[in-house]
Amino acid sequence: MDQNFIIVHVSEKLKLIRVERGYTQEMMSSILGISKKTLVQIEKKRARANWTTVIAICALFNDSDVLHSVFGRDVFQLIKTIAHHQLEQPEKKDLNRESIVGKY
Structure with a gap:
């Protein structure tokens, strides 16, 4: 499970979450700090929520x-774990050994 997985699934369930709470x-x-247009785009699956909105x-x-x-009982702990895990996993660089050796 990674950040993209969370974004996709939260975006897909956003309308159900809203209806469950009885919100227009x-x-x-207004609660999420996004425009109604953006919310409609997400609910109609034309766009996905960004990571900040998902959080x-x-x-x-x-x-x-x-x-x-979808995520179990402690959703927010899952989000925190994924967010912090990304910081601990720096991107691996694909270094071509020949290009390094060839310079010297």
């Missing part, structure tokens, strides 16, 4: 049965 699109977009959703709706059904 206007209310939900906000998981923090603000940590008690959502919809989120629990």
Whole structure:
């Protein structure tokens, strides 16, 4: 499970999370700090939420049965683990040995 997996699944479930809480699109977009247009695009699967929005959703709706059904009970802990794990895994550089040796 990685950041992209979380983004995809939270984006796909956003409308269900909103409806579960009984919020209108206007209310939900205001709570998340995104435009209604962006929310509609995500709900219609024309766009995905960005990582910051996903973190906000998981923090603000940590008690959502919809989120629990996908990620288990401690959604926010999962988000924290993934976020911190990315910092600990620096990108590996593919160095061509010949190009390094050839310079010297």
